[in-house]
Amino acid sequence: MKDVFARLASDFLSAIVFLFIYLVTDNVILATSVAIAGAIAQVIYARIRGRQLNFMTYASLALVVVLGAVTLFTNDPRFMLAKPSIAHFAIGIIMLKQGWMLRYVAPIVAETVPEYVTAAGYLWAALMFVIGVGMIAVASTGDLKLWAFYIFVVAGGAKILAFAVQHVALRLIVTSRLRAVARA
The missing domain is CATH 1.20.120 (Four Helix Bundle (Hemerythrin (Met), subunit A))
Known part of the structure; x- marks a missing residue:
């Protein structure tokens, strides 16, 4: 059960980081940029640690990058949400x-x-x-x-x-x- 919660936290980390930074700074550009960088860093860290990453991990990363890019382009946080x-x-x-x-x-x-x-x-x-x-x-x-x-x-x-x-x-x-x- 602990593994399930750890995996869920990992999957939603970019959303949590985005929300926290956006609520603290009210800066959608900063919050989105940090969320994208964090998602990329998560994958790189897992690969360095030798963990096998599944399709959902890469799909989640792609969503963060694509929706983050649209959020940055439009300056609208709803895409990240x-x-x-x-x-x-x-x-x-x-x-x-x-x-x-x-x-x-x-x-x-x-x-x-x-x-x-x-x-x-x-x-x-x-x-x-x-x-x-x-x-x-x-x-x-x-x-x-x-x-x-x-x-x-x-x-x-x-x-x-x-x-x-x-x-x-x-x-x-x-x-x-x-x-x-x-x-x-």
């Missing part, structure tokens, strides 16, 4: 693959109720799309404080809540199924 929503859409598309979630649950869950795990995977994909649309709607307002609230509290809270509900629901379903098998 759209980056996390695009990432959520990409993750949502990946989550549409049937059974993707089976490798992330305990073996007893995957063996006992694979159909529920597959359904949960589709619900996670839907959640990613809803969060992505919400991020674009909030980013389009240009209100950085509202966007920060949305991305950290609303989107983060929705994921934590979904994880908790999924955990409890799958636990209850597995327990019920195992009791039914034991009785039979």
Whole structure:
């Protein structure tokens, strides 16, 4: 679980850096430039450390560079604010693959109720799309404080809540199924 949070922080580091610098300085050029440089430095650092980088890392870098360039060209921070929503859409598309979630649950869950795990995977994909649309709607307002609230509290809270509900629901379903098998 620690690795998952570290990876998420790494993926959204450029957005966090951008937001922090922009809120402190109110300078979109500076904030965007530092976010782009930070994203490039992250990839270079990972390569120097010998880490294998996946497609999503390079896609994230490309998004930061492209959206950052558009932000610099237009002097409009909304393009940088759209980056996390695009990432959520990409993750949502990946989550549409049937059974993707089976490798992330305990073996007893995957063996006992694979159909529920597959359904949960589709619900996670839907959640990613809803969060992505919400991020674009909030980013389009240009209100950085509202966007920060949305991305950290609303989107983060929705994921934590979904994880908790999924955990409890799958636990209850597995327990019920195992009791039914034991009785039979």
